[in-house]
Amino acid sequence: MINLDKHIKPSRDYYLALGLEGSANKLGIGIIKHPKGELTATNRAEVLSNVRDTYISPPGEGFLPRDTARHHRNWVVRVLKDALAVAGLVGRDLDCICFTQGPGMGAPLQAVVIAARTIAQLWDVPLVGVNHCVGHIEMGREITGAQNPVVLYVSGGNTQVIAYSKNHYRIFGETLDIAIGNCLDRFARTLKIPNDPFPGYNIEQMAKRGKNFVELPYTVKGMDLSMSGILAFIDSLAGDMFAGNKNKLLVAADGSSVTPEDLCFSLQECLYAMLVEITERAMAHVQLQQVLIVGGVGSNERLQQMMAQMVQDRNGSVFATDERFCIDNGIMIAHAGLLAYRMGQTNELWDTVCSQKFRTDEVYVNWRDD
Amino acid sequence: MASHIIAQAQAYLPNIPLTMVSQGAEALVFTTTTHPCLPVSEQTDTTYIIKYRPSKPYRHPKLDAQITKHRTISEAKIMHKLGQLGIRVPRLVAVDAPKGIIWMHFVGKLLANGEMSSLKNWLWYLERVSAPGSATDAGTARILTQVGREIGRLHMHDIVHGDLTTSNILLEQPHTDMNDTDWEPVLIDYGLGSYSGLPEDKAVDLYVLERALLSTHPVFSEKYNAWVLEGYALGHAEVGGKLGGKKCTETLRRLDEVRMRGRKRSLLG
Structure with a gap:
C-alpha cells in the first residue's frame, strides 16, 4: 500500500x-x-x-x-x-x-x-x-475507472500501445515513422479541408458519406506500425483525382469514380483497422481484458466503435473519454x-x-x- | 469466450471434434486428433493443431478477406519451406486460405503451472514462481541462445518472421528423455513473415524481439537479449560459414541504426 x-x-x-x-x-x-x-x-x-x-x-x-x-x-x-x-x-x-x-x-x-x-x-x-x-x-484511468488497461494513445504526435508493468508504462507497439494524427492532418491538408475544429473531425464527417473502399497498403509490423507509406500512396491518389489523371484505382467497383469522401473513408478504415489490430496483439500478449483509448484521435467515434467490436469478441471492455479529456x-x-x-x-x-x-x-x- | 467465433469454426469444419486451446490476437487455436485427408480406418491418435483466423467484424469486408487470405497463405508457404530446409517448425498438414484455416502438427507441452510452454510463459514462470536466480542461470542462457540460433538460421535463408515476440516462440521437448529444464525452441506464427534478403528487414525483426523482451520481461531483458544475439551469430556461422559471419555483422550494424531511429529516443547515452 x-x-x-x-x-x-x-x-x-x-x-x-x-x-x-x-x-x-x-x-x-x-x-x-x-x-x-x-x-x-x-x-x-x-x-x-x-x-x-x-x-x-x-x-x-x-x-x-x-x-x-x-x-x-x-x-x-x-x-x-x-x-x-x-x-x-x-x-x-x-x-x-x-x-x-x-x-x-x-x-x-x-x-x-x-x-x-x-x-x-x-x-x-x-x-x-x-x-x-x-x-x-x-x-483516462481516473475518468473511466479502468484499473489496469492496455492503453492506446493516439494523437497528432504519438501513436503507442502501452501497458503497465513494474512501475513503468511500457511501450509494446508504436509507430515507426509518423503519428496517426499527423497522417490524418496531412491528408486533410492535401484535400484542403478546414482545420476547424480539428482536421480529424472533418475527415470523420466526410468519411461518413464515403461508400467505396479503395485498397491501401496495410503495414502492421508485429506490434508496431508504419504510416508514411500509406500517406504517400493516398496523397498520390488524391493528386491524380484532382488532376483528372487516369488511374484504375480511382474507379469503384460499380463504375463510378472515387470521391474525396471515399478516400477519407478508406483511409480511416485502413488506419483504424491497423490500430485495433496492434491493440489486440498487445492484449493477447500481456493477457489483459481492458482497453483505454486516449489522445486526440481517441475521440473519433469510428475508432471507438471498431475497438468495441474487437473487445467484444475477447469478452473485454473498452474505455474512452470525450473530447474534454481526450484532446x-x-x-x-x-x-x-x-x-x-x-x-x-x-x-x-x-x-x-x-x-x-x-x-x-x-x-x-x-x-x-x- | 467468443462462442459465435467457435461456432463459425465448427461450421467450417463439420464432423471434426475441436478443443479450444487459446485465443491469440488474430487466430483461435484448436486441437483435434482427426487428419483432414486420411480415411477413417487410417486415423491415428496423433494430435493436430487447427489455427483459425476468424473474420474481424471491425475491418471492412474487402480488407478483411484480403488480409486473412494473404496471411494464411504466406504462413503456410513459409512453414512448408522452412520444413524443407530442416528448420524446426510445426509440420504443415492442410490449408484453406479464404476461410483462414491451417492444420499442422502439434508442438509444445504444458508447464508445471498448467500454462502452454511458450517462451513468455516459461520465463514468467521462472521469474515469478521458480527459485530465485533460475531466470538467469545457465539453462536459461542455453535456451535463449538457441532462440537466437533459430532466428539466425531463418535469416540466413532470407526469411524474416515479422512478429517475433516471446509468445510466438514455443518450447518443446522433442526427445522423451529430456528433463524439465531442457527445452528446444520452435518459432511459430509466420502470418507476418516474408522473404527478404535486406539487412534492414532482418534488423527490424531483431529490434521487434528486443522491444518485446524489454516490455514483457523488463527485469532481465538486457541479459536475455545479449544471449539471443550471441546465438544469432552462431546460427549464421552454422549455415553460412564465413559468408554467414559477414551477413551477421551487416545485420547487427543495421540493428544499431534501427535502435537509434526509434521515436523520441533520449539523446543521452
Whole structure:
C-alpha cells in the first residue's frame, strides 16, 4: 500500500493543482482537486476548471512551431485568469503547479514553461514537470475507472500501445515513422479541408458519406506500425483525382469514380483497422481484458466503435473519454503532476527544462504498486 | 469466450471434434486428433493443431478477406519451406486460405503451472514462481541462445518472421528423455513473415524481439537479449560459414541504426 499523503499541508484534507499544457497547438490550463487518501470510485478527483484555447491554422497549412508559440504567449494570461476564476481560487491556494515537460514541439513547450516558472515564483508554489503521455494515461484511468488497461494513445504526435508493468508504462507497439494524427492532418491538408475544429473531425464527417473502399497498403509490423507509406500512396491518389489523371484505382467497383469522401473513408478504415489490430496483439500478449483509448484521435467515434467490436469478441471492455479529456488539456497535466507531487516530486527551477524527446517509459511511476 | 467465433469454426469444419486451446490476437487455436485427408480406418491418435483466423467484424469486408487470405497463405508457404530446409517448425498438414484455416502438427507441452510452454510463459514462470536466480542461470542462457540460433538460421535463408515476440516462440521437448529444464525452441506464427534478403528487414525483426523482451520481461531483458544475439551469430556461422559471419555483422550494424531511429529516443547515452 502506498502512502500518498506524506506531503499534505497541515491544515488541509485536500490538494489543489494547476496544470499548464501547451505541447502542440492547444493551450490548456486546468485545476484539479484531490481528496486526501487513495483515489477510488468513491474518493474521486474533482475537476474545478478546464479551459482550453486552440490555435487553428488556415486550410491547407499545418501549425508552425513559431506561430503556435506566439499564440500560446498571447493567450496564456487570459486562459490562466479564466481557469482561476472558474475554480474560484487565487494562486496561493495551490499545492503545486504542473507543466508539460515533454514530448512535444519545442517552441510551444518553451512558451508555456516560462509562464509556469513565472507564476510559481510569483505565488511561491513548487513546480512539477509531467510527461504528456503519462498525463493522458492517468487522466483516462481516473475518468473511466479502468484499473489496469492496455492503453492506446493516439494523437497528432504519438501513436503507442502501452501497458503497465513494474512501475513503468511500457511501450509494446508504436509507430515507426509518423503519428496517426499527423497522417490524418496531412491528408486533410492535401484535400484542403478546414482545420476547424480539428482536421480529424472533418475527415470523420466526410468519411461518413464515403461508400467505396479503395485498397491501401496495410503495414502492421508485429506490434508496431508504419504510416508514411500509406500517406504517400493516398496523397498520390488524391493528386491524380484532382488532376483528372487516369488511374484504375480511382474507379469503384460499380463504375463510378472515387470521391474525396471515399478516400477519407478508406483511409480511416485502413488506419483504424491497423490500430485495433496492434491493440489486440498487445492484449493477447500481456493477457489483459481492458482497453483505454486516449489522445486526440481517441475521440473519433469510428475508432471507438471498431475497438468495441474487437473487445467484444475477447469478452473485454473498452474505455474512452470525450473530447474534454481526450484532446490535450491542462487537467490531465494537473492530475498526473499532483500524483507525482503527492509522492514527493518537485522540480527546482534548473530542473524545469523541456524536452521534445521524453519517452513514456522513462517515467518512474511510483504512485502505483501493482 | 467468443462462442459465435467457435461456432463459425465448427461450421467450417463439420464432423471434426475441436478443443479450444487459446485465443491469440488474430487466430483461435484448436486441437483435434482427426487428419483432414486420411480415411477413417487410417486415423491415428496423433494430435493436430487447427489455427483459425476468424473474420474481424471491425475491418471492412474487402480488407478483411484480403488480409486473412494473404496471411494464411504466406504462413503456410513459409512453414512448408522452412520444413524443407530442416528448420524446426510445426509440420504443415492442410490449408484453406479464404476461410483462414491451417492444420499442422502439434508442438509444445504444458508447464508445471498448467500454462502452454511458450517462451513468455516459461520465463514468467521462472521469474515469478521458480527459485530465485533460475531466470538467469545457465539453462536459461542455453535456451535463449538457441532462440537466437533459430532466428539466425531463418535469416540466413532470407526469411524474416515479422512478429517475433516471446509468445510466438514455443518450447518443446522433442526427445522423451529430456528433463524439465531442457527445452528446444520452435518459432511459430509466420502470418507476418516474408522473404527478404535486406539487412534492414532482418534488423527490424531483431529490434521487434528486443522491444518485446524489454516490455514483457523488463527485469532481465538486457541479459536475455545479449544471449539471443550471441546465438544469432552462431546460427549464421552454422549455415553460412564465413559468408554467414559477414551477413551477421551487416545485420547487427543495421540493428544499431534501427535502435537509434526509434521515436523520441533520449539523446543521452
